[in-house]
Amino acid sequence: GNNTVDIYIRKNAVIGTPSWAKIKLGTSCVDKDIAGTVDTTVVPYYEDTLSRNTQRAITFSADDPVYLEPEDTLTISAASASTVIVSACFNFVESKE
Secondary structure (H helix, E strand, C coil), X not given: CCCEEEEEEEEXXXXXXCCEEECCCCXXXXXXXXXXXXXXXXXXXXXXXXXXXXXXXXXXXXXXXXXXXXXXXXXXXXXXXXXXXXXXXXCXXXXXX
């Protein structure tokens, strides 16, 4: 509807014209895309619909964690029929060998 936002999390989504930036230079091996667009044909790992002016914490179960290998991506995207501002963050643990 007009007052809702659809949230999608996709693993290895196709990203058009990405611009990669390090999360923390010299410390993290993770990059973030600051300009790309998401190909919506990739089936979401998770999806939900939120009402305007709401918050949602999404926690993946320790029994079913999301593991990413080098070159894997995890993308969050949002869509709405109205103009909205969506803020999102990922908390993650890096495993360094």
